[in-house]
Amino acid sequence: MRETWVAGAATNRYGKMAETGREAGSRVALEAIRSAGLEPKEIDLTFVANAFGIAEHQAHVGPLVNTALGIPEVPSATIESACSSSSAALHEAYVHVAGGFADAVLVVGFEKLSHLDTLAATSYFAIGADYPYEAHNGATFPGLYALMANAHAQRYGTSEAELGAVAVKNHANGALNPHAHFQKPISPEIYRASPVVASPLRLYDCCPFSDGAAAVVVTARERFPHPAAEPLVVRASVRAGSIGDIQDRSTLTALPATRRAAERAFRTAGIEAGRIGFFEVHDCFTIAELIALEDLGLFPPGAAGRATVDGITAHDGAHPVNPSGGLKAKGHPVSATGVGQVVEIFEQVNQRAGGRQVPRTETALAHNVGATGSSCSVHIFGRR
Template sequence: MDAARLLCAGLLAFALRRPPRSAAFGRAAFAAAFGRAAFAAAFGRAAFAAAFGRAAFAAAFGRAAFAAAFGRAAFAAAFGRAAFAAAFGRAAFAAAFGRAAFAAAFGRAAFAAAFGRAAFAAAFGRAAFAAAFGRAAFAAAFGRAAFAPRRPPPPAAFGRAGRRSAAAAAATAGRSRLIAPTARAGLKTIFIWNGQGGRMEPVCVLGAGSTRYGKLDDSIADITAQASAEAIGSAGIDPKEIKAGYISNVFGIADKQVHLGPVVMSALGIPERPSLSIESACGSGSVSFREAFANVAAGFYDVVLVTGTEKVTHTGTEWTTTYFSYCSDFFYEGQAGASFPGLFASMARAYLGEFGATEEDLAHVAVKNHENGALNPKAHLQKRITVDDVMGSAVVASPLKLYDCCPFSDGASSVILCSEKVARERGGDYVRVIGSGRGGSPAALQGREHLTTIPSTRIAAGEAYKMAGVGPKDVDFAEVHDCFTIAEVVDSEDLGFFEKGKGAEAAKGGRTARGGEMPINPSGGLKSKGHPIGATGVGQVAEVYDQLTGGAGPRAVPDARIGLTQNFGATGASCAVHIFQSV
């Protein structure tokens, strides 16, 4: 043993005196023999990092030494931005990553404190300024001329005129935030913030089309192609300009056709273009729209097709009910005999008990949506009904009756999404997508914290509002997921239009009617327009396109500038919310 120790010491002394540079006595062998500390002492820290990597470097010498050796950028890449801020301070953070990243990391309040309110308004827009600091600060900062009261309730004498100015102010404020100064200065680069500190291409809806909703004779492949062709015509593009297709559908198997993407692309003469077939139960259309939006925003594609489609009525009520029950958390719900009317009826019973609302209150939602749908030539149920009709209709799943339920429908809807650069070049009508949000909920009702709230809607709406820089009061109308009357009531609360427990009362009081303060489902909604489940979310966007480009005819919401869509899957296990602005 003594001889061995002596030999090691001798070698160490030799190595330290004359570090070996050749393979004759390799550094790896040196480190193995004497340890990494001796290695660093012998060859220096740079050689240490080269030999063992930067992670080992940081572990051996600390993060401060790491930053000194490799720079702050490498530091952030290695340990994350949070560690960066902790190590070098927030000012250094802003200098390194920009103010948008600063706001995303520390919040808008910290942003205002660090850079001042003027910078805040420039970055997030005046609407956000007013929301953050109040109306008085707004008036002080921008003058009374810029001040317009946030939405209603307007005095009856002024009707919707008061709304118009508020909406116009919100639209202007939103626009100033959405398009970066470079764009206004005429440069080619335009971008929007995605609410997470990143940059995106602004995305627009360039055209929209739909089949009639109802019982259709044509095959699912045909109706999908028909709606797509109408959207292509509406957008005024050549099909060859479409770079990718997003096709949402749930029960294609019922019409012997799954993998609908390539079938549709082939019918449109662009079989070489990639497509994605998407299923998220009744929320498939909006989820598909979101994926298309994300890809255009990211710059992968400049023009895409989004088509939703469904054909189930030929299977009959019993089998459609059965198929749809497969969208539930089947082990706990469908398997135990819960139909979708039954699941929403359970939410309805909980709601009526908790908030003292009545079945008649819910009936008003159906009456209002049929009133709107009667003006929609593509709606499944184009007829007006009364509260007595609803109350007298057959019970499907107590306390819901037939007229509390949307119909099973066939149908397809389609929109063309593109970058704003493309939309501007065309010079035609288009609508800008200013907010996009997604969320999830426990799949089974029993797992929800509250039985009368849909968490995925709240999460998705929060994201979408944040991205758009607007709030519920800035929205001029909404297309929401009213598969059952109770669903519209819950949606109207989860989206922030009304307080929790007040949605039923609002519907009864006419506040959600087309001429009310917060018009909901001017298309007729799922309840009257119909619910071809894979198409519904895309159909909502088609309605918003029509409304914001002046194509909604007699069911137009007057002076609408900002529209919102909300569409969920199953009992709201998945949800997407989008916000649109007229240009």
């Protein structure tokens, strides 16, 4: 296996894009390539993540992105794994570079749904769940994660104040991130006054529908030893799966795919959760952040809520979680989200995160989940 780096990264501001997904993706991809000190002609392969391209009547978008970059001869493929599409694409890039099949791979994820109303966007997203059993019977993602929040509350006593602390923290971080969809802090009072979407989840427990694009460039150290910025050394790139539908699961208070991926990733990287400098985790709903931190082993089951209330996961706390603002405040443009987490890690490692800069950047972990947790990617990065 060759030493493999994330040598370049770029994102746009999440929220509502005037451009098409393809235009934004191509622009951000070029920025990522340049930030690695490379030119498009040095890219061997492109992986694109764009799970809901159908909303823009566009499939097979890889050749169009490569054409915009001036490299139409370069092969490409679109990777779909719901909300974990671009971290799955990143894993494929890692496999190609570490295995010696390519020296420089572009990974770009983008999504545009802001031209749809909430009902239409919710219906599109629901096809990422088990359509005949869940979506067809009216289950939506807020509803499915509300089931997990209720189960977690019954088992561990997880309170409204604990869920709210996740929202308040991530909005505070988002307010310091010029790329975030929401750049406004909220108070616990604003959280408590927000309308219920799917009990117990309120408006501020939910990620928004965001447009956005993010890209990274994965390179082999031996071929490109002098990157333009401090690269992220990929110490582990692991994917895992678990039961796709909710009704066949034996627990709703944990996501086994995260546990599997994390266990292998920590073993591969030779590190444990408590020694990771900071985390970008998949907080599509506040309960998802708590479950993620417990599944990753940072806190025992049922203890992440209390830790959040105590400020341990704040960007200046002992274990910073989602300094970017997370999906909750930075936003969740589905297929940009996974590589967007890595862009944040790249910015933090290069000391470019401004007011949300975390103190320890020697190691960082990105955790990205598809749908209700049936797919999961965990990446651990280190420094040279």
